[in-house]
Amino acid sequence: MATAEPGPSSTGAPRKPTCVVTFGRSTLLGRHLAAALAASGRWSAVAVLDPSPSSSPPPPPAPPASQLVYHLAVDLSDPAAIVSALTGAAAVFHVDPTSAASSDGSFLSLHRVAVEGTRRLLAVCRVLRVGRVVYTGSADVVAAGARDVVNSDEDSTPYPDKFGNAVSELRAQVEMMVLAADGVDGMRTCVLRPSNLFGPRDSTLVRFVAGYARSSFGKFVIGSGRNMSDFTYVENVAHANICAEQALSSNAASVAGKTFFVTNDEPIETWEFMNCIMEAMGCQRPRINLPAKMLLFAALFSNMIHHRLGFQMLSTPLLHPDTIYFLSCTRTFNTSKARRLLGYYPIVSLEDGIMRTVGSFSELPDNFGLSRQQGSCGSSKADRLLGSGTAADILLWRDEKRTFSYVTVLFLLFYWFLLSDRTFISSAAKILLVISFALFIHGVLPPQVFGFTVEKVTSDYFEVSHSALRNSLMCLASAWNGGIRKLRVLAEGDDWSILLKVLAFLYSIKLMLNFQFRVLVGLVLASLFIVFIVYEQCEEEIDSFFTMASVKIKWLADRVVGNLPASLKAYIS
Template sequence: MADDDRFTGLNPKICVVLGGSRFVGRSLVLRLLTKGNWIIRIADSPPSIQLDHSHHSLLARALSSGRVSYFPVHLLDKRQITQVIEGSSVVFYMDHAADMKANDFYSCYMFTVQGTKNVINACRECRVKRLIYNSSADVVFDGLHDIHYGDESLSRPWRIENKLSDLKAQAEAMILGINDIDGLSTCALRSSNVFGPGDSELVPFILELGRSGWAKFIIGSGDNLSDFTYSENVAHAHICAEEALSIQAVSVAGKAFFITNNEPMKFGKFISLILEGLGYQRPFIKLPVKMVQYVLLLVMWAHDNMGSRYFSYPFFVHFFHLASHTRTFNCAAAKEDIGYVPVVSLEEGITSTIEAFSHLERDSYYSRDYGSVEQSKAEKLLGGGKVADILLWRDETTSFTYFLVLVMLFHWFFLSGRAFTSSAARLLLLHTVILYGYGSLPLNLFGLPIQRMSLSSFEISEKVVKDSVATMVYLWNIVFQNIKILAQGNDWSVFFKVVISILFLRLILSKFLASSIGIALVFGFTAFFVYEQYESGIDGTVGVLLNSLKESMTFFTTNLPDSMSPLQHDSGSGHEG
């Protein structure tokens, strides 16, 4: 009862948080509640607000007491927006990213641009005093040029690589342009690389890269700096902006401000801290930017033509630009004009984020998902055993060791300039000397114990021998069946396949044996891994090619010369008889 009296005595203000049920919007709602002098209306597209364990009882108590109320609202319905904001003094316009399909430009345009027009018109109609837009630093980034401590004097580029950022820039321009019309004061906050508990883009994407194995790569040198912003600091900045607008600060109304943690960090280091904090391997292989760019173009083509179940490529492209460019911003104007100073340090923010995503740790993910998911086609093709684990890079250290040994053997036999027999003899001699020398060592050498190699290491189990023989018999039976079909002379497709295969094998063995083995070695350690990542897209491409080949073979066999046609009819008659 005392709390209610204290709350009533504060003469609370009514605000609307559009998009308040998700990520940054929810951080803002929780921070407004801690301020104690707000009645909050959350407006968003889901039919009801979901409370999870990370959002303590503060929001639940506020909902039950009436300090917070929830309204399902569609941004394209101006009437719904008007009903919610009627009687409020300020509207915090957060993002509605979950409503938009990144590949559907029309949907993005309608939600971002037309939705913003509806919000502006509703605010003017309801005589709202203040409208604060949650913009993004991406609106001044063209995806091509670095930004070094950019400030508000930066103009928006004429072309923005990311379409969503381009649309957001249009929305920001409309909101700032309506300032001081019908008594409405506006401003926009441009936060950079927002992360934190509840993040639905940056951190989940990083973890997806970690699970798929792509996070081991660093794009470029990895030394490019970026500004990151913890979600609670973004929420704090909105409250600072509202307080500055409420005293009618001329230096704030109609302007945009950059919001960051004021702690630039190497983009690769941020990725590493998130991955290592959740048990994934940090990036360690550097890739040239140009090479990644070409691969990215191929991924975009595959996504557009066949679809992909792994990545939403618009954000993948945006992530590539973030990871390969320097983007730092100057927050001096935000500090001076709206009084913004980060309330959570970058280190604290990263720690809190890792704790919030602890359910997605590597061990828990693999025990919950990886172990129970059906084998991928790549794993089935490789038999699902140790070979599959090596070629699919389940353990990077083991796979790299095998790859290195095979490369050394390839060099020994094919690139050393010696005959194959001579290379084999030298290798056996080297192994003999090494084994004899190892066996001659004392049990203790300079105080270090020498562990003897077990005799079982040189034995081949009966099961392995039986499996090898069974495999050889199986392969021979397949060859025998094809020979039998050829001897009957009634299957032209098999004949052409065998002839082409033999000619191809003859060409390789006579001229390109070493090159073919080298290519096969690299192919084996890359192709299956890539196939597992883009299985659906590659299957679609192969399906199209096989259908085209099948149609070509059908056309060829149906248009054989008449002299060959009786062979088919005769063999068919013989079977009937």
């Protein structure tokens, strides 16, 4: 039985028709669409059909419009409740059921809400002679696989032979049901396909970006980073719904039974959009490129294992083929059909939409698992350990060209001094001879050579500043004083932890001395450019492992000490 919040009272027949919005509380689009319909002045009442309360407050409409919107707690599995809710409605705006927050995520639940619920809704619309139905799905139903979709229109982009996930397949089924219902019992229908819907209090696309930022892939760009995508601000999609309903009312022959791509009509690099959201969360821009084909192979393998074990992958985890395609492929759509037949034009620019979305982050609790102060998007421990300066930028691969240059120079020096058959003094003399000769040639060159400016090397390049020298000496003195303090504590014989640390340090030195010096230096150089970046990407996992290991070691030490005689136990404690 449908339960309703107090709706608008009327004395007599309303002068304006009423409309219905499905999932107008539990979806981003539904909340904004209900507010836009109420503010349009076209409807005497806007009924919001949603079985669950909203996870976030609706956008505030104008005070007169807010009185037009009322909520009906209607489940689409109850035909009688749907009949009661739709009685007298002239139009139904059906929002993508798979994006409803009330779904528990299982395939059966999504199928029941999306396919079976839409079937019941359309059947009731036919019985009650509802004139117009506008369904808003997603452009993802026709964008699947590794192929690029570049400025594609509705006629040249059919459904794929195989859908990447169950959600896209369910959306396609709902689309086909809505289009097939057009013209039956006088009902006219059409379908809108927004691309990458986003907006304030978004819990889908923005949540995905937040999940990517805090994941182990957060520092990496998948693919070249130059692929383009269309992103659509939620108010533009709400405006497109209003345009579609009006077109069905005035020009049904040209609009009914058709699909329309809806975007901001401002294609942007996918990673530029991601970076804008990440930076608003306090995260650093990813700079290291990973080959998409390598990750796609891993994703396909993971997907195959998932299906072999009998699990259905409904969502899009980070290591999923559809996620790799979205992050590395171009997906742009042509909106000329919607402009021509619906009269749709974006009312909010992409830049303004991003700014509004970013501005809403301060209104949210930490829904995305990101702490804006000390969370995973702030300065990492590896960055702080390296001083958050030039060394951190080089060893954490934030500037690939610069890091590669240093790796190349260090490898050449390593080869020159340690891998060649010359002695160290001979290698140093030869490299100084080469440097001296190169500097002399550089000094005699004219300021212009074949149109290129030759920058002269001044004496400042070879001078060490007093502050740098003083800091180096202070660091050396601090290290010496720290060592002396450790020796003093060790000589007092009261701190067993210091003794164990010294023994472990000396034993590691002994193990390292077993290697040849050139092998040891090579391992150190290689580890410098590997260990820190690995620690930064897997910081939480490594910290949790060492925390668990320290707890186990402490438990084992306490157990060993507990079994010692009382005299030894008193001496140790």
